Every structure is written in structure tokens, then in C-alpha cells.
Amino acid sequence: MKFTLVIRQGKTQLIGQLKEIPGVLTQGLTIAEVKENIQDALALYLEDMREDDAEDSNAIIAQEEVEFA
Template sequence: MKHEFTLEFWEDDGWFVGKLKEVPGVFSQGETLQELEQNIADAYQLISQDDQMDTHPPAHTKGIFLSGNWGQTTFSRKRISRAETPRRREEAETTGEMH
């Protein structure tokens, strides 16, 4: 049985990145839009198979309040080395290891 979903996608550093709006957790990427569509289809199949096997424990839900600028998030592919993480930076400043 085929279902129609909405693929929300954007370009990030030369890659097409996307998600299915109606199915939380189905994200993927591809070098082309066609590759993204195939990868999204594969991800959807994996999620569907997992749901059919019912191998995970029962889920619970809880409402939470969050503040922020929804829709204003910027994604980046910048890699952060251990020395650049705030915790590591703080440790280095404390021990005098900063370069």
C-alpha cells in the first residue's frame, strides 16, 4: 500500500537534507534530490519494519514547555574537536593547558 507524505528538504553544504513531515524520526540526506528521496524511502521502510516487529518497550508521553525561536534554527556541519568543546575549554583554562 502506498502512502503520500510531505518531504521537507533543504540544501546544506552541497547536500540535500530532508525529513518526512508526517513521520517523526525519518531524516536522511543525499548528494542529489533523487538520492535523498531514495534514502528517505529506505529510512521510512526501516522505521515501518521496526514498528511492525514491535521490538521496543512501550513509549510514554509527557507535555513539556520550551522557549525559543522555532523555525530560526541554523544547521551547520562544522566539526568541533575535543579541545573546542566548552567542557574541554573550561578544563584547559583551569589547568593552564590553553594554547
Template structure:
């Protein structure tokens, strides 16, 4: 299934730096916009592969949430 995300990017000292707006933690860079897009795709796929064991854990274990107050 093809999913669509928003690539937010900027140019920093000649490098194209970007992130996926809808997927926190997917960042990358490239020497061109095309390279940035390729690297973002790679970063997204690596994140998805890394999350598979976590999804299994959540499905088989009880998820507990607690409010935590911080100063």
C-alpha cells in the same frame, strides 16, 4: 497500499537534507534530490520494519500512560 507523505528538505553545504513531515524520526540526505528521495524511502522502510515488534507488544500488553511534570 501507497501512502503519501510530505518531504521537507533544504540544501546544506551542497547536500540535500530532508525529513518526512508526518513521520518523526525519518531523516536522510543525498548528493542530489533524487538520491535524497531514495534515501528517505529506505529510512522510512527501515523505521516501519523496526516498529513491527513494538506494535505487537502494544497489542498484547496493557499500555499505561502517566502525566509527568518537569521543571
């Protein structure tokens, strides 16, 4: 799965955001640091989404893993 990382100059640091998932944000002093941090931010975001699904499991009709090329 590929995502587009958009990096902008903030007031004091670089700001990174995934174009496809705007809720995944991070910051860093260098582009390399932003690239590293965005992976952590995405992992935390997905973990949080899984926890939300688990809490609302009574409303789930179907659930399966899918792989995107």
C-alpha cells in the same frame, strides 16, 4: 498513502525529512538521491516500529492492518 518530503540544505549534503513522520530522516547529494534514500529510511522506520510492537505484544489489545487512500 502520501507523505510530504521536506528537503533542506545541510552543511555538506541535502537533508530530507517526512513532514508527517519527523523521525524519518535521510541525506543525499542530489534531490533524486534524497528521494531514493527516504524510501529506505521509511521502510527501516516501519520495520523498527513492528519489532517494537512484537516485543511488547503482551500489552496489545487489538491489531489489524488498515489501508489509507
